Amino acid sequence: MPPRGPRKNAVLEKTSTNSQMNIHSNQISATMSGVTVSIHPNWPDMQFTQGELFFECTLFLYSVLALFLQYLNIYKTLWWLPKSYWHYSLKFHLINPYFLSCVGLLLGWRVTMCFWKKISEIVATLSANRSSFVQSTLMVIEYAIIKTPLMTLIVTSFLFSFSRVCNDFPSRSIMYFFCPFIFYIGFFRCEIWWRLMRLRTHLSVYLAGAIDITTLFERLLDPLPTQIDLDSVLHMCSDKPEQIRAEVDVLITDCVLRVKRSLFAGISTALLSILLPCVFVPYKTSLGVPQSILINDFWEYQLGMVVGLTAFSLYFTYLLxxxxxxxxxxxxxxxxxxxxxxxPKVGQTGxxxxxxxxxxxxxxxxxxxxxxxxxxxxxxxxxxxxxxxxxxxxxxxxxxxxxxxxxRPSTLINIMCFFEFMLIFTQFWMLVLTNDWQHIVTFVLLMFANYLLFAKLFKDKIILGRIYEPSQEDLLLIQQLQDGLNQNLAASAAAAR
Known part of the structure; x- marks a missing residue:
């Protein structure tokens, strides 16, 4: 079933960022509206996650690093030998720049979309409470000066590079470019089907004469149901079973969507950074003489699994x-x-x-x-x-x-910590077993991302444990902070009188 996006605002109560702190209480006291006083502990005022644009840039840099290391494994040279003809570590003349351009643009597509959204947010902020002339001017600047040239440059660069790749490689290799799109359709088929059904419904309404062409385009351009915005929702402590189940159903749908996005990010990163460079290796020289490059298939499978699982864990940690x-x-x-x-047994139901x-x-x-x-x-x-x-x-x-x-609040974070620890241990064990210099460089550089992610997860686990299971020192510190806050409020009230 497609995600029930419109129900989110009806189930999860909206609030501002400054009002995300719940009231600490040990008992449930029902109100006339059916919403109860929160029984959950207070959370400190802290930044829970990094910005979307910053994270996408970070994941893009990791993908580019994996792509570079894959090229190092494929086009390595014997530069360390005393009588080697190679003075560089890579055979740069074998690297196809047009294929590299296509892969780089595909890896940076999410960064481009985040940059697109960031521009829209900035323009919307500047246009708020301004005159119609200022709003029209900002819209012209947004689309005519920034967005249109940017998208034109990206699309034309990809089409030109892709046409050269199609000319240099056989058609069976070109089909691998469509693997990420196939996985996208497989993961998000419900969302795609939902959009097709909405298109069919709006077209039937338009053909019946109920709406005009402008309204039709406005409805068709509405975005797909996305994940909930954590800065604008708040959990409701309700004593009504229907509200509780409705809220859980929304969260289940949203959590499944986040998991699918994480899986697709991991698979697409592994395909573009690891698999495609193995497929698009030069099969003939510049003179047309057939040639082949030896590739260790087992090593490539291992590297693909490591890169894919690392990208998945990075995206999963960001989305949760x-x-x-x-x-x-x-x-x-x-x-x-x-x-x-x-x-009950027969005869005992009475x-x-x-x-x-x-x-x-x-x-x-x-x-x-x-x-x-x-x-x-x-x-x-x-x-x-x-x-x-x-x-x-x-x-x-x-x-x-x-x-x-x-x-339990720590169940998911413990699973994530264990998964990341096993991923680090696996990479370290593979590093111990290898003796090739390019494999050592690959694992040493790729493991830095796992180290940083594991440190972040362990920090989050400590924060979560200290909030739900505070020690005596934590309770004493909380009491001191509350006393200081009460004294400041009393002083402010006295000064106001």
Whole structure:
């Protein structure tokens, strides 16, 4: 099913960045609106993630580094030998510059789109509360001076380079350029199908005469459902099961979308940086004489796995920052889960102590209560220690998996730390087993990204642990900060009088 983007604003309560701190309380107190006072700990005012443009530039630099190291492994020379004819470490005359241009433009496509969005945001900020003349002038500058020349330069450069690549290499090699697009269709087929259905609906409305051509283009240009904006949403501590399940459904859809984006980033980076350079090696000399370059296939598979998993972990860590993990945990403790148990035996259903009650979607169930579904299966409620109630659907496996993965705040961050540690250990073991100089240089340089990412994950794990399981020193520091804040507020109030 396509992502239910329009429901996000109805389920997750919007708030400003300054109001993202919840009220700390140990008890749930229901209000007349059904929204309860938050039972979750306070979070400090901190920056949870880096900017999108900065991260995409970082991932682009890592991809370019992997591409350079792949060229080093393919076109290496024997420059260290005393009687070697090569004075450089690479055979530069074998590198096709047009293919390198195509791969570089494809690797930098996400950076280009982020730069495009950043320009739109800057222009929108400058156009706010300005006259129509100023807004029109800024729009002309945005599209006529910046965006149109930029996209024209990028598209024409790619088409020219791609045409030269098609002329220099056989058609079977050109087909590998379409592998990232095939994976994109496979991962995001639901979003593509959703857009096609929307196109069909809007066209039928336009042909019926209900809307004009301008409205049609405005609706067709609406963006696809994207991931939720963590700076503008806040978890709702609700005691209504429908609201809890609706919020969890939105988070599950959003989390799946983030995972798919991370997988596609990892696979596309490995394909463009590692696989394509192996395919587009020169198969003939400038005089037309056939030639072949020896490639260690097993080593290339290893390098592709390392680069792909590293890019995946970088993108996954970026898309799942601390505040997002905390949002998943807060929703999971309100959701709870069910455990299937053996139902009542024949002839005992009339016993009041044994006959389970019927499950109702509008009811909250306490921990340990047993319900029976229409098909006869029975489930026992398993609530979290914080809330003590269950709002999940017993027959929904997604609710069960969501609760098991997010019921503890440190579960996902521990999995990410373990995954990154195993990736570093694997690269170190491969480094120990190799004896080629180009392989040593490759692993030494690529492991720096994993070191930095592992340090960031370990820091986030410490922050998460100190917030949910504070020590006595942490509690004393929090109390001192609260006392100082209360004194400042009292002084401000006295000065105002």
């Amino acid at each position: 920052p601390l505040n997002y993990l905390d949002l998943l945990h807060r929703s999971a403790v309100h959701l709870g889960t069910w455990q299937q148990v053996e139902g 016993s009041a102590n044994w006959a389970p009650q019927k499950w109702y979607s509008f009811c909250l169930y306490n921990d340990g209560e047993v319900v029976q579904m229409p098909d006869g299966r029975c489930y026992r409620a398993r609530a979290s220690e914080i809330v003590g109630t269950v709002a999940a659907n017993p027959e929904d496996s997604q609710h069960f998996n969501f609760f098991m993965a997010c019921q």
